[in-house]
Amino acid sequence: METICIKALLTHRILENETCHFASLDNMSGKFRFRGQQSPLLDTARTLGNDGAGQAPLDFAPNMLEAFIPGYSVISRFILQAFGFDIGIFVSAGFILVTFATAVRFLGRRFWSLVQDYGISSIHILEYDDMFEDILKWISKEQVGRTARTLKAKSKALGDDDEDQLDENLFTQELFHTGRMTKLPPNYEPYYGTYYFVRNWRLYVFERGRRERGARSPWDRQTEEEHVTFKTIGWKTQPIKDLLSEIKEWAAENQTLLTVIRRPAQRERARQGAWARALERPSRPVETVVLADNRKAELIADVHEYLLPTTRRWYARRGIPYRRGYLFHGPPGTGKSSLSFALAGLFGLEVYLISLLDPNLTETDLTALFNSLPRRCIVLLEDIDSAGLKRPGAPADKMIRPRRGKTSGPEEPPASNGISLSGLLNAIDGVASHEGRVLVMTTNFPERLDDALIRPGRVDMQIRFTLATKHQIREIFVRMYDNEAKESKKANGDVDGNGHIPKANEPNGNPISKLTGFGGKRAIDQETKELLKPLLTKKHTHFSKDELRDLAEQFVEEVKEDTFSPAEVQNFLIPRKDPWKAVKEVREWAAEMLETKVNKLSMAKSLAESGPETTAPVEESGEKDNDKKSGNDDDFEEINKSPTFQQFENKDETKENGSV
Numbered sequence: 001m002e003t004i005c006i007k008a009l010l011t012h013r014i015l016e017n018e019t020c021h022f023a024s025l026d027n028m029s030g031k032f033r034f035r036g037q038q039s040p041l042l043d044t045a046r047t048l049g050n051d052g053a054g055q056a057p058l059d060f061a062p063n064m065l066e067a068f069i070p071g072y073s074v075i076s077r078f079i080l081q082a083f084g085f086d087i088g089i090f091v092s093a094g095f096i097l098v099t100f101a102t103a104v105r106f107l108g109r110r111f112w113s114l115v116q117d118y119g120i121s122s123i124h125i126l127e128y129d130d131m132f133e134d135i136l137k138w139i140s141k142e143q144v145g146r147t148a149r150t151l152k153a154k155s156k157a158l159g160d161d162d163e164d165q166l167d168e169n170l171f172t173q174e175l176f177h178t179g180r181m182t183k184l185p186p187n188y189e190p191y192y193g194t195y196y197f198v199r200n201w202r203l204y205v206f207e208r209g210r211r212e213r214g215a216r217s218p219w220d221r222q223t224e225e226e227h228v229t230f231k232t233i234g235w236k237t238q239p240i241k242d243l244l245s246e247i248k249e250w251a252a253e254n255q256t257l258l259t260v261i262r263r264p265a266q267r268e269r270a271r272q273g274a275w276a277r278a279l280e281r282p283s284r285p286v287e288t289v290v291l292a293d294n295r296k297a298e299l300i301a302d303v304h305e306y307l308l309p310t311t312r313r314w315y316a317r318r319g320i321p322y323r324r325g326y327l328f329h330g331p332p333g334t335g336k337s338s339l340s341f342a343l344a345g346l347f348g349l350e351v352y353l354i355s356l357l358d359p360n361l362t363e364t365d366l367t368a369l370f371n372s373l374p375r376r377c378i379v380l381l382e383d384i385d386s387a388g389l390k391r392p393g394a395p396a397d398k399m400i401r402p403r404r405g406k407t408s409g410p411e412e413p414p415a416s417n418g419i420s421l422s423g424l425l426n427a428i429d430g431v432a433s434h435e436g437r438v439l440v441m442t443t444n445f446p447e448r449l450d451d452a453l454i455r456p457g458r459v460d461m462q463i464r465f466t467l468a469t470k471h472q473i474r475e476i477f478v479r480m481y482d483n484e485a486k487e488s489k490k491a492n493g494d495v496d497g498n499g500h501i502p503k504a505n506e507p508n509g510n511p512i513s514k515l516t517g518f519g520g521k522r523a524i525d526q527e528t529k530e531l532l533k534p535l536l537t538k539k540h541t542h543f544s545k546d547e548l549r550d551l552a553e554q555f556v557e558e559v560k561e562d563t564f565s566p567a568e569v570q571n572f573l574i575p576r577k578d579p580w581k582a583v584k585e586v587r588e589w590a591a592e593m594l595e596t597k598v599n600k601l602s603m604a605k606s607l608a609e610s611g612p613e614t615t616a617p618v619e620e621s622g623e624k625d626n627d628k629k630s631g632n633d634d635d636f637e638e639i640n641k642s643p644t645f646q647q648f649e650n651k652d653e654t655k656e657n658g659s660v
């Protein structure tokens with residue numbers, strides 16, 4: 001029996017420590033005893049004990065392994081005794097292999113990080129960046145979204161941008177809220193991971209990941225933030241920058257542009273002069289507002305020039321206040337507000353809307369509001385004539401008359417809560433007023449405005465809006481149906497003589513049969529369905545641009561110009577999704593409308609004639625007794641000048657001609 005004190009050996013070779021691992025192996029003495037025949041371990045121990053200088057590489061293995069795998073010696077001895085098989089050589093070889101593999105892995109990583117540092121460029125975008133959502137949408141729609149096999153589904157809300165890109169039949173067939181919701185498929189986007197795609201002959205890597213972030217406050221619950229990374233082979237990041245520009249352009253094209261509208265913030269909630277974001281609405285394309293003459297182009301060119309950075313310097317060098325004002329005047333519903341919003345959309349400006357009729361608005365508020373305007377914006381003062389503004393001491397005929405229902409004489413306080421003309425003038429061009437804004441004032445009665453309000457420098461351009469001319473009626477009609485019109489003369493072989501697709505082509509048969517109520521499962525009763533049928537069935541019409549032009553001419557023939565406002569024409573067309581139907585029904589509609597207008601005007605005329613006590617239904621006179629005559633004369637003159645009333649005077653002749 002040989003007894004070798006491993007403790008001594010290892011103290012010498014490896015551990016150099018009295019409290020070695022082997023204490024646990026022999027709880028009696030802290031020594032390890034080998035019994036039995038020769039063993040490599042024994043040999044090693046002997047070699048180590050006798051001659052510390054001569055060692056084979058594998059000689060270290062048992063000791064090393066014992067250090068790394070406590071209990072190894074016991075196991076190897078057990079196997080040796082039980083099976084006569086020495087595992088030492090294999091374990092040693094395995095040990096060397098593992099060491100080698102680890103080294104290779106380490107070197108590989110170093111090499112890859114060097115390649116990444118010097119051979120791969122990358123750009124990271126964090127979750128809170130404006131681009132983040134655009135990138136996810138782009139990658140989902142244009143790239144890996146179609147091929148990725150691990151996707152994240154996101155429910156779509158009604159009103160999302162892409163809602164209108166869905167099959168329009170969906171909405172004619174499933175009219176009600178719940179029906180629409182269930183039919184709206186979710187959005188899919190790539191889940192966390194790495195995706196590859198090739199664009200413009202270049203390989204890109206897209207990575208989506210998330211990482212821990214420290215809470216910014218004790219109430220901040222979100223501890224993870226997402227990020228995306230684009231990588232590509234190459235020294236420079238330019239290809240990724242180009243890709244990001246491409247994505248931004250794509251997003252701009254696919255996004256519904258919004259115009260932000262702000263109103264004065266409620267005084268109880270905010271400081272004086274603060275503006276609150278009232279709403280956002282899709283920007284109205286400027287071409288959808290049709291004016292009788294070409295003044296729209298003139299206006300756009302003027303605003304464009306005004307907003308150029310060079311213009312600001314031009315004004316500054318000449319000491320002229322850098323402001324521009326416009327007055328839009330004309331009858332109600334002729335496009336004054338629409339053009340203001342369209343301008344805002346075109347130039348990417350926010351609209352700051354002030355109503356001078358707001359009873360809570362004081363002059364101090366107004367000045368504070370003007371002072372807190374941003375550098376570039378549109379300030380919209382609507383119906384400026386209705387605010388009851390007046391200049392103290394101005395002659396009666398120069399008074400700006402109040403809105404219907406309000407009474408104020410020359411000495412009376414203004415209609416709104418203390419806004420006088422001078423208060424308004426001070427606000428819009430006072431010293432403190434912010435420069436760079438575009439002021440748009442709208443009115444139905446320009447002749448009632450004080451000269452001071454519209455003098456050059458305050459109002460630099462006036463645009464007259466008229467009741468619909470033939471040109472406007474035609475354009476409004478064409479724009480209403482233009483999207484469905486096809487380029488070719490015969491748009492579709494299966495179109496019948498009237499442009500209607502035969503019934504067989506109507507998708508999914510009768511749409512009414514599918515209707516469900518707001519409760520989703522609650523079906524609509526038969527009677528209601530029958531009532532809804534003619535109202536909801538959508539006529540599918542295919543027609544060419546030429547056919548649409550022909551129809552527009554027929555439509556224009558039936559509507560007399562300078563009689564209806566563009567808003568009235570538009571309102572007639574909106575429920576008639578089929579242009580044939582519109583042409584068919586327009587004559588009757590126009591006759592009815594004209595009759596209503598004529599009745600209203602003749603009533604107003606008789607009221608104006610009948611005396612000062614009576615309140616005129618169209619516009620109440622604001623003058624006191626001594627001004628009543630002039631006020632009534634004005635109204636009288638207005639009614640007489642009205643083209644509709646002139647038609648009324650020639651009613652019989654009109655009827656004989658058969659046109660309205």
Ligand SMILES: Nc1ncnc2c1ncn2[C@@H]1O[C@H](COP(=O)(O)OP(=O)(O)OP(=O)(O)O)[C@@H](O)[C@H]1O
Nearest residue numbers: 288289290291331332333334335336337338566567
């Ligand atoms: N010239 C026009 N071209 C196209 N659409 C028009 C035109 N005028 C009016 N409309 C349509 O009529 C509706 C009402 O127009 P808008 O509110 O701009 O009229 P307005 O002149 O500002 O009326 P008000 O004087 O009563 O404020 C809008 O939906 C708009 O689409």
